[in-house]
Amino acid sequence: MADVTTRIVIADDQAAIRHGFRLVLDAQPDLCVVGEAADGAGALATARLLRPDILLVDVRMPGPDGLEVVRQLAGDGPGAVPETRVIVVTTFDLDEYVYPALRDGAAGYLLKRSGPTLLVEAIRAAMSGEALVSPSITVRLLRGLTASPAPATARAALTEREAEVAGLVAQGCTNAEIAAELLISPGTVKTHVASAQRKVGARNRVGVAAWAWRTGLAR
Amino acid sequence: MADVTTRIVIADDQAAIRHGFRLVLDAQPDLCVVGEAADGAGALATARLLRPDILLVDVRMPGPDGLEVVRQLAGDGPGAVPETRVIVVTTFDLDEYVYPALRDGAAGYLLKRSGPTLLVEAIRAAMSGEALVSPSITVRLLRGLTASPAPATARAALTEREAEVAGLVAQGCTNAEIAAELLISPGTVKTHVASAQRKVGARNRVGVAAWAWRTGLAR
DNA sequence: GGGAGCCTCCCCCTTTCGGCAGAGGCGGGG
């Protein structure tokens, strides 16, 4: 591995955050902050001009937000900067930010409260072509993988049989298929789907399926 | 939160590894290694006896392997130890270990080459109910987030309009509602749903919704 | 000019859902 200095650009609308990051990163012998930006347009411009190894970007910024920056730089469009890995750093771990960012090619997703250690680790990981995601977000990503360790509170609303049926609905099964699977009559399946529907407040079976995915009952 | 010492047990068949971990962890003021085990049976016995906050466990061990230890301790069976979070630490990042471990409730998955910093961070994350996964593994998990679960790849398969319709389908909207929302005729909505269905390989609209949820198009 | 792809709309028909109402068996708890 080439042991040269890793060049970093920080994009955040809060000067204090930029200053704090710079202190932390410049304290590392192999890291160097070479630029800053206070909004999305500045982040894009600076990244395209300096082509840093790492761009730390906040999600919420004036102008194009962090997600848009990720899309443009990490994509394969005309304005992409392939040699720059973009790490998203933000305050809140909202799903609506996490998934698009990671899907669109972010090389990491950190929370500001994670502390300086993980920030440095995330940069080193990104330089190795890896990705570090904040532990608090990772647990949710894993939940999409987990054999449902129960938001028992929400699921308690449904009876065992209803939950079973709801899970199969979420897989795209018709009532007849569910009936065959569970060895009951299609009419009974309709009963279960209907009560599950009523209990979770859905207007049709797709709503039941959506609920099943949200709660982790289905995956 | 009680700011007491985090009690740790190390299970690894190599004494040198156990020794190294102990040095690193005991150097932290708030961490304390209270036990060691050299095989799976010992890991289970020690965990059940000491009920530590953290169990670091290697995957490859004599007797029950690390995955079995995770299953038994993190499950809800008779031998489970709910207050102990199990972090898997191993040398190789093989999928056949990673996925089962995380699915069965591991509170983290680390590579030994990750270094002491991430080890300490992983323990702190686990104590907060979070999970730290090695960056080199995270990239693969993310890859599975974008592409792998769908046989036909990315959203690029769908046209913009189809994706829009698919998103509304995932919200539980009927064709008529989607039509009203997008200001097009219900018949056109049916066309879009049908082609989205065909492209993602679904048998009905619930399958389209499932795909939208899996790929993150819908939330 | 001639595709190709996309969006839009229309027809037909069958299958599946969704809502309604009822009913019997079976278990646990007041």
Add this chain to the structure above:
DNA sequence: CCCCGCCTCTGCCGAAAGGGGGAGGCTCCC
């Protein structure tokens, strides 16, 4: 003991979805 919740099943009917076809207008590109 009786009531309540759950699971099972039945019927009917209108609404929605799914499958097949065709068709016109639009843009982009060769």
